[in-house]
Amino acid sequence: MIHTDIIIIGAGPTGLFAVFEAGLLKLKCHLIDALPAPGGQCAEIYPKKPIYDIPAYPEVLAGDLVDNLMKQIAPFEPGFTLGERAETIDKQEDGTFVVTTNKGTKHHAPIVAIAGGLGSFEPRKPPIDNLEAYEDNGVAYMIKDPEIYRDKRVVIAGGGDSALDWSIFLTDVASEVTLVHRRNEFRGALDSVDKVQELKDAGKIRLITPAEVTGIIGDGQVEGVVISKKDEEDIVLETDYFIPLFGLSPKLGPIANWGLEIEKNAIKVNNALDYQTNIPGIYAIGDVNIYPGKLKLILCGFHEATLMCQSAYQRIYPNKRYVMKYTTVSGVDGFDGSKKEAPKSVIKTID
């Protein structure tokens, strides 16, 4: 069991900044995110794209924003549970919460802050009849352990980086690799595209383009896929595995069943006060929440995170009096023993 002061669900910019504001109040945070790395949408969807409305940054790349936030919060030593999705929440008798992930990792804290953005990123599944019946029976949407494909026949579908990269990787593992894509062009890193070309010329990857996998054949287990080409008869290709790699799309997911008030795929909060949900002790900040006049902007998420932390402090220490301090005045005392503070003015006589 991981114990902390605030469990933050979602390691996007809002969740990351909440660690800083909590740290100023000497509250510890632990973040949970379904993605394997922090940054949320900024890291997953558009790391190389510029953002122009972060105050005091005329222009910043989304990926750099995440890197800077990670630097800013490092002194507060946040914990991370990455690559796991927050699945259930259980309120304890003493009013604290236990959040459990899909992999069974348990987190315990008096406060939960949901900074889940648009939800957790789930693989996009192609619309193929009874595709789901073959999940874990030859159909997979991500490759966790490449060894299970050793000496097997694999069909990969998709045209992006992950489809290309895994096709390349599996040529050394699988007995047969087929890549099916709807177009002749691929949108991956140039290196990967060239490498696939090379492997195709060497006969190590079978490329079927422009084509689509439109069906699966097999008795309880994948035995083949139906491949459709425009203006041609469908063909059946025997295979042991079918791996569609069409990127990720965010879904609110299990959070929707936590008893929180939901409106327009977002969690209703009290914006007049502290961004708390209908369940006391659970807050929702950033793109995941909704209130009258809500704007899904990173800068609004930062503001919401700040007010949420003040309220969380009051909840944890109801009898402590506290006034907000400016970092310029008080400096930043890291949990790691580091101390940042404004240089003292020098007093020196001028002769």
Add this chain to the structure above:
Amino acid sequence: MAADIKLYITDREGVRHEIEAPTDMGMNLMEVIRAFELAPEGTIGICGGMAMCASCQCYVNSNHELPEMGYDEEMMLSEAFNVTDRSRLGCQIQLTEEMEGLDITIAPEV
């Protein structure tokens, strides 16, 4: 002041809406659909309009001459589902007065 234009948008439930959309607000089709709440928030324009998610895919029913597809849009559509010859990404179609009477259907959510 640029004139409003009439658009016909069939939502994912199959209901056809006639709307008056402004052409002077720099809006694209995805944004118009959101502004008029023709698809639930969180199911359209997920990437914010960067041609990176295809949640705003539409089918163009009328024969309007639309701006040509850019590279990003073409590549995204090549990975999207339920794509037809009439598919476009709403976020890549900036509204102009020439689009008066444009008729589209919002593609199913995936």
